[in-house]
Amino acid sequence: MNSHELLMVKGRILDAQRVLVISHIRPDGDAIGSLLGLGLALMDIGKDVTMVSEDGTPACYKHLPDHELVVKRPEGEYDLIVVVDCSDLSRTGKALKGYAQPDLNIDHHVTNLYYAKMNLVDPSAVATAEMLAEYLPQWGMTITHAIADVLLTGMITDTLGFRTSNVTPSALRIAASLMEMGANLSDLYNLALKNKSYEAMRLWGSGLSNLERNGPLVWTSLSLVDRLAAGYSGRDDADLINVLSSIDGALISIIFVEQPNHSVKVSWRAQQGVDISQIALQFGGGGHPAAAGAELDGSLESVRNKVLEETYKLLEIHTPLHI
């Protein structure tokens, strides 16, 4: 990001009084962490801030400071609308319906569509939270203990504890600074990533029992019946995709999660050297080369067949000898 752009954004932020900050539906740690990080910093300099996450704050982030300030809908008029951690505007859900084009888009996804008036997009950052940890001080805001906690949580969750292939020396140094501002890396890691619910582990049981492999491709499905049997209340994969992506020799791993509305949520993970974001994009989703997702209409079986077919095509290019 060049300093001129950052200065312009700073001016725009300082001029505003009523600010809306919004992140994406089905929020992960970076969505909630970035939302709270920017929101709290703006409140600390006296702004009137609404923080919106259409699906609220997931239970696994309820330990984060001030998460109860996050609401599901904006209300009234705003001088400044900031979208964080969203590659495209539809990822904010329906909350922005009736509002003007967002003023500012802060995101680290390489697939970002530059939908706002000002767009700060840095795909070299491991998380939007990393970008904010750099920008906030440049914008004259202070990273308090609470803000350090939420930003480090965003970095930890998007990197699975600093172990994804996009982690840079600079990300580690920013994490070190956030620790010095009061964030406890080990506690935040355990709270956000390690502890699992009994129901989530029963869901993993279903998913891993149905595990399939074809050469460098590993996949599984979670049906509505599996979810019911496990007693799992979420509509996600309970992070099972991270287990799949750590299987020896799994160049690409995929999870298909059946949704109640006759659609299927698909998550891809890929090892370095393989870019699955294009497949996700092709199916109306998005993400990074190493981690992407999409939601497709259709039955579990039909979506699985369609997606596996396209994924095979990609693998044939990358590993013709393994198929």
Next chain:
Amino acid sequence: MNSHELLMVKGRILDAQRVLVISHIRPDGDAIGSLLGLGLALMDIGKDVTMVSEDGTPACYKHLPDHELVVKRPEGEYDLIVVVDCSDLSRTGKALKGYAQPDLNIDHHVTNLYYAKMNLVDPSAVATAEMLAEYLPQWGMTITHAIADVLLTGMITDTLGFRTSNVTPSALRIAASLMEMGANLSDLYNLALKNKSYEAMRLWGSGLSNLERNGPLVWTSLSLVDRLAAGYSGRDDADLINVLSSIDGALISIIFVEQPNHSVKVSWRAQQGVDISQIALQFGGGGHPAAAGAELDGSLESVRNKVLEETYKLLEIHTPLHI
């Protein structure tokens, strides 16, 4: 460490020609990483180096550069004997029998016994490898790509990927520097800690599908049939016990693994404040308060009933209100 001490050590190192570097028996990543890190650095400045690990290099570290130079026994005379990552001398095994008192002891364990002529002990370091990453340049040695790989591996393994509570900002900054010297954090993490076999994950599927809970007690069983169905060749639980022990509210977790000889291997894990080693002992096994095991004769069902009954008794003491 004060600079005078480090300067004295530097002088002693530079004066030596034949150097023995040795680490501890049953080596972990920090033992092997520190051994190779110092050994390779000394070789690079022209020393005649023997690197000793009495138990050799475990399979999970065979990806480390130059690991094949590690031998099981010292041979002949040395001008300088350096022990790395050992809190007491007996941890080196029998390899130093007949040799004089070691010259140098480099270690990060708080329990270190200062057994050498010169002792560099820094309990604030997350790994002996972290200390070496700081010292080597001060001693005029270069951290090459290979040395960065082995030292970062030592830091990763001793901190389980930077998530133990002793990780400091300075450890993260040193890790960042090692990345800049060529070490690939993500690859090294995956190679040393993360990767699981497809068969092991199918076995997890069976175990997690059969997961049961009664208040603060969580358990599952792996039968011979489960193992056969998963194609898993080991007779262990493929580390599934670690998943069980991270379940929210699981004060005690247990896995029962059926063995071919009409016996059952039992593993317990307990949260802080509960001591399950006594139950294991009672069944002829052993271990620590937080992690213990035993092997019992009998069918899966009979062993499970017997063990659950005894474990309940313990829990009644600790959590009378939850049962």
